Amino acid sequence: MSVIDEGDLEFENITSIENKTLRINLNKNIYGTFAEIGAGQETVRNFFRAGSPSGTIAKTISAYDKDFSDAIYGLESTGRYVTESRLKSMLDYESKLIEERISREKHPDKLFFSYANTVATIDWAKKYKGHGWLGINFQTKPREEYSSIILHVQFHENSAVHQQISLGILGVNLIYGAFYQYDDPKELLKHLFDHLSNDKIEIDAVNFTGPVFKEVDNRLMSLQLIKNGITEAVMFNPEGNNILPANVLYKKNILTLRGSFRPVTNVNMNMYEKALELFRKEKRVDPEKTVVIFEITLSNLKSEGEIDEKDFLDRADLLCSLGHFVMISNFQEYYKVVEYFSQHTKEQMGLSMGVNTLIDIFDEKYYRHLSGGILEAFGKLFFKNLKIYLYPLKNQETGEIVTSKNLKVHPRIKELYKFFLDNNRVVDITDYEPKVLDIHSREVHQMIVDGEEGWEKMIPEKTAKMIKEKNLFRDKES
Template sequence: MAMEIILKGDKEFDNIPSIKQKALRINLNEHIYGTFAEIGAGQETVRNFFRAGGASGTIAKTMSAYDKDFSDAIYGHEKDGRYVTEARLKRMLTHEIDLIEDRISRIKHPDKMFFTYANTVATIDFAKRYKGHGWVGIRYQIEPYQKYNDIILHVRFKENDARLQQETLGILGTNLIYGAYYKYNEPKKLLRYLYDHLHQDQLEIDTINFSGPLFEEVDNRLMSLQLVKNGMTDAVMFSPEGKNILPAKVLYKKNILALRGSFRPVTNVNMDMYERSLEMFIQETRVNPDQTQVIFEITLSNLRAEGEIDEQDFMDRAELLCSLGQTVLISNFKEYYKLVEYFSQYSKNRMGLAMGVNNLIEIFDEKYYRHLSGGILEAFGKLFFKDLRVYLYPMQNEDGTITNSENLKVHPRMKELYKFFKYNGKVVDITNFNKNVLNIFSRTVLRMIANDEAGWDEMLPKGIAQIIKKQKLFGYKPKQLVEKNE
């Protein structure tokens, strides 16, 4: 057998199999056996397996219940009457895997590893105003009789042609099935391989969840961080329970109040800003308290330590915020106007941003907008065009004086622009703040935690200090333990 030729200077790289090779490898494994159920964008995934050849031993059944009544007859009726939902996808996976278990004898096929791949999607509409989205998932096992594993993700299409979206979905589905079987031991790589033969301009993956015995050690929040880190999406969201949730489900037609920060850790001043700004926000004329969503946002730039994202540090911050019952957004947005644009995809209702004085001064710094053809005016047009108001939390100076919207200083060139927004009510002061917490700064608390200095726990919301001590977060080491080790 001829040896592979390796030349001086050759570099190692990932040899990415073609879509046909991926499908063929699955087909040629006599033990992998399952069904395909695809709704809304043709049967593009299973087509790749038929075209690859050798599919008769792998594909038990393929179906596409396009008609809603027929689909309801098979999978049941959804309470909300919607079909492109995670709940619908899970119904499809459960129904199809149960059919395999019921119809295929384990006695006759003791080595079969069953799977069901499903998707329910809506591609771009005829008017091309709505680009479409969908849920995609696989339920499978890698050993006969093993409990099933799930990988479920949500995608948003970016292409402007339905046929292209269908083809993109077919490639994604093939990548998912191949990755589920051959990359399950490296979930981070599995994520990246979902984009094999695809580009981020074609689709966005904004939610993913792993479950089952293969993924017991996988933290889905950490996987969400990878989505943002790899540029697969601009933002991901966590519920107060610490679970990945679809941003559209949380933000749709809501009044949104957002607080950006490093929250390293979350302090009493953060919570005072949140509580006081929320009190003011829900008093606004076009704000419905029952339809108001508060978001604690951490930008990826605030998750960097020594040039790289410290994943454990990220986990610590997210856990503390979720423990306080907050919804957390992790984003790629450096500028506030991009955050507002993102929210505007889901809601046209009034929005609010709660921030400190230093953050507002930074917003009026031209250097952040040099990449825009319209400069700072373009950014501010996007930021304040929507029904948005800034709730400004004051800053206490070293001499004890207070800086607020009335006396803060921006660059002389920005002075008149600032006045315009101030006098038009786009920037309002939070006045009923707690003066006793103004001298609390996260960086000071962080240093005190690392050195176990007295008093830091009193600067944090109730219950947070206990979590930090119990889990030894942010470099916390009790003095007694340090002295004992010495």
């Protein structure tokens, strides 16, 4: 029996917040500090209420004043306090301090932890809902190198008091999960929302690090956030690391391409390059403040049944290797993507897509759940200064090139479509590469799976090399 499990078996199936805190408090080996800034000391409050807190709580601090905070944790170069770097400074400082002040000779079995959060709750005008960072450094064995779990949250409740309560519950779930569910990170993530719901609080970024998580791929953990309904979108940078979407999108011009990217092909790259050229020429677009997002939807990942995690990672690896930001989302309709981006920027946005996708956008059946139908959806889609950059389609039977000028939409939608066309909201990509129009991602993928030759010429050279070197997109038996 491990040090963590000692004397705790009677609590095996009890999951209330009170019993989670009591289980930790009664474990004589779990001992640590709480540093909470911005929403009171809501997490540690639960431990005080549970009983027997003296065996768990070494110290609790709320360095609310900025000068005191700077004096303890150091100055932030950005001057901002609700940041990941601030949270890490707090965690590292408190972890070092407990090691210095508590004798290992006297307490050889202690499992130290440092829990911290830095948050901003809703403002008095209720225009800004608030957000925050919280995390924990912890040990599962005495003297072990610390492992860490760091989260970013968005508050959705309209009361600071309710936000504080939700933060306290999430903090308890995090500490409990770190000690009792660390060996199954997927379950740990799921139980972070015990006694919570995503209409109260949202986790939109997560990172697991340290010795107990050395086999964890954080991109898969982000995928779990979407699968469990904990957030609507997650993002990876070109290095393949989880990042906070707001840090990439804030006040940026955003061009988005949605696809399966299974794998990314020369069509995708030609569409991206030509759309970006047009986008950068827009009057309201600052090329230096422009970001391109390659988006894969959850429904796309599920297109052939349950999500194949290896397949998902293969796609992400290839896109990131080409230097792109990748977003995985639960947004089936494009207007939801635009609404999401609009939370972070008021600058020009663009969507690059093929003809078949544009035809789908103008299909009324996708908007029957809206009281205002397609008109409501298009009001949300185009209420900002947004443009669609349309890549042509080659009719495989006739050889005809289909553009915005000759594509067929339903007669009921014809005037609506003409309105957006006349107002220059749909822009044709005209200087495309004709020879790539015959390339289809699904066919390329099948050629790779079947071991056929010739697919290498249909995708970027770097992508082909990586697929071969890492044996990507192969059958499990191959």
